[in-house]
Amino acid sequence: MRSEYDIIIIGAGVVGCMTARWLSRYALRILLVERSSDVCTGATAANSAVVHAGYHAVPGTLKAEMNIKANPMWDLLSEELQFGFARTGAYIVAVGEEERPKLDMFLDRAQKNGTPAQIISAKEMRRREPGLNSEVSGALFVPAGGICDPWGATIAAAENAVMNGVELRLGTEFKDFLWSGEEARRIVGIRTNQGRFTSRWVINAAGLFADEVMHKAGVRPEFRITPRRGEYFVMDRHQIQVQNVLFPVPTAVSKGILVTPTLHGNTLVGPNAENIEDKTDMDVTPEGMNEIWDGGRKLVPGLDRRHVIAVFAGLRPAGNAPCLNPDVNYHHDFVIDIPEEVKGFVNLGGMESPALTAAPAIAERVIGMLRDAGETMAPKTDWNPIRPARPVFRHLTHEKQAVLVAEDPRYGRVVCRCEYVTEGEIVAEIHAPIPATTYDAIKRRTWLGTGRCLGGFDMPRVVDILARELGKDPLEISKKGHGSEFLFRRTKEAG
Amino acid sequence: MAKHLKSQYDVIVIGAGPGGLAAAISAKKNGADDVLMIDRDLELGGILLQCIHNGFGVETFKEDLPGPSYAQRFVNEARNIGIDYLLDTMVLDVTPGRKIFATGSRAGFKELDAKAIVIAMGCRERTRAQILIPGPRPSGVYTAGLAQRWVNVEGYMPGNRFVILGSGDIGMIMARRLTFEGAKVERVLEVLPYLTGLSRNYVQCLQDFGIPLQLRHTVRRIIGRDRVEAVEAVRVDERRRPVPGTEEIIPCDTLLLSVGLIPENELSQKAGVALDPATSGPYVDDGFATNIPGVFAAGNVVHVYDLVDWVTEAGLTAGTRAAMFARGCCNKKPDFVSTAAGQNVRYVVPHKIDPETLTWDTVTLQMRVAQPIEEAVQVRITDGDAVIAKKRNRYARPGEMISLKLRGRDYDPVRKAKELRVSVLPL
Numbered sequence: 001m002r003s004e005y006d007i008i009i010i011g012a013g014v015v016g017c018m019t020a021r022w023l024s025r026y027a028l029r030i031l032l033v034e035r036s037s038d039v040c041t042g043a044t045a046a047n048s049a050v051v052h053a054g055y056h057a058v059p060g061t062l063k064a065e066m067n068i069k070a071n072p073m074w075d076l077l078s079e080e081l082q083f084g085f086a087r088t089g090a091y092i093v094a095v096g097e098e099e100r101p102k103l104d105m106f107l108d109r110a111q112k113n114g115t116p117a118q119i120i121s122a123k124e125m126r127r128r129e130p131g132l133n134s135e136v137s138g139a140l141f142v143p144a145g146g147i148c149d150p151w152g153a154t155i156a157a158a159e160n161a162v163m164n165g166v167e168l169r170l171g172t173e174f175k176d177f178l179w180s181g182e183e184a185r186r187i188v189g190i191r192t193n194q195g196r197f198t199s200r201w202v203i204n205a206a207g208l209f210a211d212e213v214m215h216k217a218g219v220r221p222e223f224r225i226t227p228r229r230g231e232y233f234v235m236d237r238h239q240i241q242v243q244n245v246l247f248p249v250p251t252a253v254s255k256g257i258l259v260t261p262t263l264h265g266n267t268l269v270g271p272n273a274e275n276i277e278d279k280t281d282m283d284v285t286p287e288g289m290n291e292i293w294d295g296g297r298k299l300v301p302g303l304d305r306r307h308v309i310a311v312f313a314g315l316r317p318a319g320n321a322p323c324l325n326p327d328v329n330y331h332h333d334f335v336i337d338i339p340e341e342v343k344g345f346v347n348l349g350g351m352e353s354p355a356l357t358a359a360p361a362i363a364e365r366v367i368g369m370l371r372d373a374g375e376t377m378a379p380k381t382d383w384n385p386i387r388p389a390r391p392v393f394r395h396l397t398h399e400k401q402a403v404l405v406a407e408d409p410r411y412g413r414v415v416c417r418c419e420y421v422t423e424g425e426i427v428a429e430i431h432a433p434i435p436a437t438t439y440d441a442i443k444r445r446t447w448l449g450t451g452r453c454l455g456g457f458d459m460p461r462v463v464d465i466l467a468r469e470l471g472k473d474p475l476e477i478s479k480k481g482h483g484s485e486f487l488f489r490r491t492k493e494a495g
Numbered sequence: 496m497a498k499h500l501k502s503q504y505d506v507i508v509i510g511a512g513p514g515g516l517a518a519a520i521s522a523k524k525n526g527a528d529d530v531l532m533i534d535r536d537l538e539l540g541g542i543l544l545q546c547i548h549n550g551f552g553v554e555t556f557k558e559d560l561p562g563p564s565y566a567q568r569f570v571n572e573a574r575n576i577g578i579d580y581l582l583d584t585m586v587l588d589v590t591p592g593r594k595i596f597a598t599g600s601r602a603g604f605k606e607l608d609a610k611a612i613v614i615a616m617g618c619r620e621r622t623r624a625q626i627l628i629p630g631p632r633p634s635g636v637y638t639a640g641l642a643q644r645w646v647n648v649e650g651y652m653p654g655n656r657f658v659i660l661g662s663g664d665i666g667m668i669m670a671r672r673l674t675f676e677g678a679k680v681e682r683v684l685e686v687l688p689y690l691t692g693l694s695r696n697y698v699q700c701l702q703d704f705g706i707p708l709q710l711r712h713t714v715r716r717i718i719g720r721d722r723v724e725a726v727e728a729v730r731v732d733e734r735r736r737p738v739p740g741t742e743e744i745i746p747c748d749t750l751l752l753s754v755g756l757i758p759e760n761e762l763s764q765k766a767g768v769a770l771d772p773a774t775s776g777p778y779v780d781d782g783f784a785t786n787i788p789g790v791f792a793a794g795n796v797v798h799v800y801d802l803v804d805w806v807t808e809a810g811l812t813a814g815t816r817a818a819m820f821a822r823g824c825c826n827k828k829p830d831f832v833s834t835a836a837g838q839n840v841r842y843v844v845p846h847k848i849d850p851e852t853l854t855w856d857t858v859t860l861q862m863r864v865a866q867p868i869e870e871a872v873q874v875r876i877t878d879g880d881a882v883i884a885k886k887r888n889r890y891a892r893p894g895e896m897i898s899l900k901l902r903g904r905d906y907d908p909v910r911k912a913k914e915l916r917v918s919v920l921p922l
Contacts, residue, residue, distance in 0.1 A: 234624075238761060280720065283631045310624045312632065398588070398596050402604035413600035414535065414585035418761075423600065454622040456638045460649055474651060479634035483721035486634055487651040488748070491676050 016205035022363035024164035035173035037481030046314025070361035082389035083152035090145025230271020257295025269296035319350020418451020512541020514794020515615030517810025540566030554804035630717030654749025666753020782816035837918035
């Protein structure tokens with residue numbers, strides 16, 4: 001029996017979407033399934049948005065290899081997919097004399113991994129970032145570091161994949177594998193809440209749930225994902241703007257609480273690192289908020305809590321895979337392989353930091369693995385690597401704004417007062433190749449509702465626009481899918 | 496709408512709420528020939544249009560009006576005297592040289608010049624982030640003003656079972672409104688030991704409907720991933736720390752926040768207007784002139800008022816002075832006398848006074864107290880040991896603004912004063 005698809009990818013986070021985009025250049029029938037109502041809602045949705053240079057990953061690990069390989073890919077990637085990325089460089093800042101020697105350790109690690117790095121003096125560091133703690137004793141500068149828009153990158157990759165023929169099914173949750181009746185231990189598709197889909201290959205890109213998916217395949221029973229929660233503050237850019245990506249000297253478990261500019265000009269403070277049980281628990285906590293506050297103020301003492309405009313938490317899918325290199329004692333490496341014990345299965349797991357950075361290299365590695373496994377991987381002649389960005393009103397000069405408004409008056413109506421997002425931009429996203437059908441989907445694509453009023457002004461207007469454009473009743477419009485509707489009933493109706 | 500929009504106006508008013516309407520009308524009446532109002536909403540009137548409850552105009556008209564009726568009187572007058580207006584139009588930029596960039600789907604992209612500008616953007620609500628409520632981020636956490644728009648303007652109920660955090664006026668008014676619409680308001684929680692809104696709203700909106708108010712209580716945590724399912728309330732001690740053992744889960748589907756308002760000054764900052772951290776509004780003189788010549792400020796953009804009548808009064812003053820500036824009759828630099836917040840006063844507006852104003856007009860000092868005093872108080876303006884003006888109030892509450900008028904008779908002592916220090920203390 002012929003399969004419906006050549007490849008099914010489980011999970012539309014950054015790894016799944018980049019893999020789909022990379023695979024879309026070959027003559028393959030590809031299905032990308034995602035259980036949420038949108039792409040980019042899991043670990044990819046909430047993180048530090050940093051493209052890492054590669055000074056932190058332990059030399060010899062897959063993490064280090066993928067990080068170093070992927071970092072230079074981001075310039076072309078962001079050009080082709082037209083999302084926000086800036087190669088700003090990054091700093092590890094030592095506070096107090098006792099932290100100063102650690103910089104040499106990370107200089108050494110950066111050199112071993114193969115990314116340029118340079119120690120700079122306390123005086124020079126404070127010149128580059130005047131708001132820094134006066135007890136700064138020095139810093140390590142890594143010029144290859146950068147910042148990106150993780151939502152933009154992931155959505156653009158998914159969109160480019162769809163433009164090139166990949167089929168995307170949202171609200172489709174993996175339940176189990178379909179197994180061949182003729183050949184032992186061959187996966188021939190998946191069973192989901194939306195029915196069965198057959199394929200020759202299945203790629204596990206399930207992020208926080210990658211362990212559960214691989215266990216269903218009978219692979220790596222000892223592998224566990226621990227959700228490690230990190231909380232963040234977003235600061236009002238009208239009140240404070242740091243100039244540089246500032247990491248503290250890392251701890252044993254994480255890169256520490258950083259203070260970094262975002263591409264939107266806001267300063268981001270976080271994350272802490274707390275291992276939890278529940279893979280859906282993105283709560284912010286009083287303890288976590290205090291911890292990141294203390295951490296942020298260690299680097300930038302002038303941070304003022306009154307200038308916080310948003311708080312959020314993200315989950316890192318921390319795995320326990322040992323490094324394949326026998327000389328390296330490391331037990332939190334990426335899993336990127338085609339396991340021998342089952343056929344038709346590509347396994348990607350443990351995708352915590354630097355997975356966002358590494359995603360394009362992981363996608364490329366998947367291509368290589370499939371080719372090695374005997375896939376012909378014939379390139380399509382009509383593959384288009386360009387995902388054209390849609391107009392962003394606030395990024396234009398007044399002259400260009402005037403032209404855009406004259407062409408389409410919907411770009412003249414500002415719906416989000418803090419971030420100046422217009423009705424034209426919202427409508428464009430609702431009718432994009434991957435339609436935005438919820439408030440949060442519009443938010444991730446346009447940056448609407450992320451400013452100091454947190455959507456207080458735009459929310460009724462966006463609900464109206466979504467209802468109108470989708471031909472729905474406003475009562476059906478939700479924040480993030482069924483169960484999160486905004487409105488309960490019309491007034492003058494019994495409660 | 497403005498049928499024949501000009502590219503230059505004597506006075507342009509940004510925002511057509513009560514402050515902007517009053518400013519535009521008084522500018523026109525005081526010699527500004529071409530006056531334009533710009534507002535982002537579809538109608539004139541600002542936030543008053545969603546305030547369908549009564550309580551407006553008691554001071555201005557000696558009548559108790561609903562918000563839209565109060566606004567309509569000014570809208571009618573503005574139309575009658577020929578003030579231009581642009582609706583559904585957002586101002587994007589204001590330069591220190593008084594150039595305005597604005598955009599609207601009907602008006603298109605506009606570049607306008609003004610001889611004088613009145614900024615009247617009002618205020619915005621504080622959000623969940625500013626008070627750092629822990630928990631997930633489900634649907635069903637709304638500011639009280641957002642809920643008010645949904646219910647009163649759009650005609651939708653954003654929930655059935657509410658908890659309201661904060662005893663601000665909008666929250667209390669919404670508690671009553673939602674009850675009228677058949678919703679259940681379980682509780683109003685206030686972290687402070689006193690009410691932050693008007694006492695009359697407590698009586699008329701909570702007490703009369705049996706809605707409990709718990710002072711010294713806050714929301715410790717929101718529960719519910721997709722939609723709010725409950726909140727965890729907790730009592731707090733004097734330092735606003737949760738008291739262990741007092742946690743209580745209150746099932747609800749919506750949490751409304753009425754936790755304060757902040758003057759909306761992003762545009763002002765683009766024009767170079769300097770802001771007072773105590774009010775979050777511009778530093779102003781008695782004519783509501785900011786530090787940028789020709790830029791005046793009216794209403795809640797300066798500081799958050801408790802009654803619309805005072806917003807109107809301030810708007811009238813700002814509009815008059817903007818017209819004077821546009822006509823070029825502000826020739827000599829005044830010898831300002833500064834005001835200062837003294838004992839138990841959080842801030843006082845205006846920040847400085849031109850004593851010469853008192854030769855032709857009164858000057859109202861407005862202030863909010865830091866701590867409530869539930870007994871007779873004296874509001875006092877002093878210069879060193881000398882008392883320049885004073886008045887007696889029955890009480891002083893942070894939720895209720897205190898005004899003190901300076902008149903012609905105060906001209907001499909004000910002119911000679913080094914500083915006007917205002918205090919509010921028990922008699």
